[in-house]
Amino acid sequence: MSIKGKAYIAGVYEHPIRRADDKSIPQLHAEVAKGVLADAGLSKNDVDGYFCASDAPGLGPINMVDYLGLKVRHVDSTDIGGSSYVMHVGHAAEAIAAGKCNVALITLAGRPKADGMATGTAPRIFGLTPDLPFEFPFGPVTVNMYGMAAMRHMHQYGTTSEQLAWIRVAASHHAQHNPHAVMRDVVTVEEVVNSPMISDPLHRLDCCVISDGGGAIIVTRPEIAKSLKRPLVKVLGAGEAPKGQMGGKLDLTTTAAAWSGPAAFEEAGVKPADIQYASIYDSFTITVLLQLEDLGFCKKGEGGKFVSDGNLISGVGKLPFNTDGGGLCNNHPSNRGGLTKVVEAVRQLRNEAHPKVQVKNCALALAHGTGGSIGTRHGGATLIMERE
Amino acid sequence: MSVKERKIPAPTVYPETQVYWEAAVQGKLMIKRCAACGEYHHYPRSICPFCFSDKTEWREAAGKGEIYTYSVMRRLEIPYAIAYVTLEEGVSMMTNIVDCDLDTIRIGQKVRVVFRPSDGGPPVPMFAPI
Numbered sequence: 001m002s003i004k005g006k007a008y009i010a011g012v013y014e015h016p017i018r019r020a021d022d023k024s025i026p027q028l029h030a031e032v033a034k035g036v037l038a039d040a041g042l043s044k045n046d047v048d049g050y051f052c053a054s055d056a057p058g059l060g061p062i063n064m065v066d067y068l069g070l071k072v073r074h075v076d077s078t079d080i081g082g083s084s085y086v087m088h089v090g091h092a093a094e095a096i097a098a099g100k101c102n103v104a105l106i107t108l109a110g111r112p113k114a115d116g117m118a119t120g121t122a123p124r125i126f127g128l129t130p131d132l133p134f135e136f137p138f139g140p141v142t143v144n145m146y147g148m149a150a151m152r153h154m155h156q157y158g159t160t161s162e163q164l165a166w167i168r169v170a171a172s173h174h175a176q177h178n179p180h181a182v183m184r185d186v187v188t189v190e191e192v193v194n195s196p197m198i199s200d201p202l203h204r205l206d207c208c209v210i211s212d213g214g215g216a217i218i219v220t221r222p223e224i225a226k227s228l229k230r231p232l233v234k235v236l237g238a239g240e241a242p243k244g245q246m247g248g249k250l251d252l253t254t255t256a257a258a259w260s261g262p263a264a265f266e267e268a269g270v271k272p273a274d275i276q277y278a279s280i281y282d283s284f285t286i287t288v289l290l291q292l293e294d295l296g297f298c299k300k301g302e303g304g305k306f307v308s309d310g311n312l313i314s315g316v317g318k319l320p321f322n323t324d325g326g327g328l329c330n331n332h333p334s335n336r337g338g339l340t341k342v343v344e345a346v347r348q349l350r351n352e353a354h355p356k357v358q359v360k361n362c363a364l365a366l367a368h369g370t371g372g373s374i375g376t377r378h379g380g381a382t383l384i385m386e387r388e
Numbered sequence: 389m390s391v392k393e394r395k396i397p398a399p400t401v402y403p404e405t406q407v408y409w410e411a412a413v414q415g416k417l418m419i420k421r422c423a424a425c426g427e428y429h430h431y432p433r434s435i436c437p438f439c440f441s442d443k444t445e446w447r448e449a450a451g452k453g454e455i456y457t458y459s460v461m462r463r464l465e466i467p468y469a470i471a472y473v474t475l476e477e478g479v480s481m482m483t484n485i486v487d488c489d490l491d492t493i494r495i496g497q498k499v500r501v502v503f504r505p506s507d508g509g510p511p512v513p514m515f516a517p518i
């Protein structure tokens with residue numbers, strides 16, 4: 001069984017807030033749920049499936065379904081880090097195809113900025129994992145894990161800091177048109193490589209922003225989507241994969257996208273060259289580069305050349321990406337950038353992106369997320385969508 | 389000149405990997421080898437991640453390898469180099485590179501194991517350039 005054409009994205013919403021000192025995390029979940037229902041033209045009582053990840057406090061759906069006052073017959077809180085919500089769209093399509101729900105609500109919210117979280121430089125512990133004693137003493141934090149992947153890619157393929165910087169430059173060109181973006185200034189390659197070094201070879205401007213807020217997505221049966229007044233965005237294919245250290249036979253230059261991407265393309269029946277717009281997870285510049293290679297937009301090792309000279313800038317290059325400014329410039333709510341990746345892809349397919357960055361006649365788009373850490377273990381989720 | 393040292397958090401010792409930490413106290417680096425498929429793996433498990441056999445055995449590693457990758461964290465009070473070292477036995481392990489100028493570290497550099505005390509736990513394996 002395939003999910004191709006079995007479900008549509010009927011609503012998307014990104015909270016405009018970027019710093020939420022006076023709001024709780026559940027409150028932000030409720031606000032994005034309200035926002036997405038308004039976008040879709042549905043009401044709370046239409047929702048019969050609920051999806052969330054571990055940014056939702058407590059036991060995920062148990063606490064949130066009660067708080068939101070939902071009555072649902074299907075829940076899913078599978079967590080693969082920041083890529084969870086890209087995957088949830090595929091899971092929602094599966095549930096809809098299997099008759100388990102008709103209207104699936106996916107929410108994400110958090111406030112790391114208001115809570116003063118040292119997102120990039122503080123250790124992250126997820127319970128007594130088997131790997132913990134063999135890693136934690138050595139000071140793994142988010143940024144040095146991605147730094148190690150970047151160092152290896154540079155060593156193996158000759159990738160340069162200037163090439164990585166082009167990814168930030170492209171994102172900044174898009175963010176200048178987004179009034180909600182945390183960082184709206186257009187930056188140059190020189191400004192990126194001259195920004196302070198955080199952990200070799202990643203500079204401050206190679207890192208995403210830290211922001212509060214969240215977002216939500218509604219996935220429905222085809223008949224329901226067609227009864228609404230919004231442009232039709234069909235789910236064509238999805239792929240998901242966890243990738244780790246492979247028993248010590250390490251390869252830090254390849255991500256889970258090398259597995260989730262081909263699965264999604266096969267289900268969708270399209271090729272990387274057919275994609276007109278791509279939302280690519282951008283926790284760091286290196287994240288984007290690795291995923292572009294693994295998804296097949298260019299050959300392994302040629303990502304540096306591919307992203308150079310503005311090739312990711314809408315209206316300039318071959319593959320417009322993250323036209324909202326992405327996690328690098330716009331928003332990385334709850335330190336989880338997957339949901340907003342789907343949101344901007346849907347805006348592009350609906351012709352609702354900012355006119356300065358809108359891709360002409362955008363009919364086929366991809367969103368890809370990477371959650372966890374590419375330096376140790378991470379999840380990848382790929383989603384391919386079509387404008388009908 | 390006294391160099392400020394980063395406090396090393398103590399590793400949690402699980403029953404499954406107790407032998408590893410007991411050997412560390414003796415200054416020995418142990419790795420797991422599977423008797424069924426012959427493969428080494430790291431971090432150590434009781435059941436082989438390659439063939440799922442439970443015939444895994446502890447072996448003392450030669451304690452030598454080369455740097456697969458590294459990153460020097462510059463934003464914290466005490467800069468340090470995190471790395472993966474690929475051992476002669478073929479597996480890569482997360483570690484720190486120590487006893488050298490952090491700016492001279494290179495991928496491919498030959499290193500040997502040195503044990504460093506942790507804060508209230510067994511010593512942990514780090515690596516120094518040969």
Ligand SMILES: [Zn+2]
Binds near residue numbers: 423424436438440441
């Ligand atoms: Zn085996």
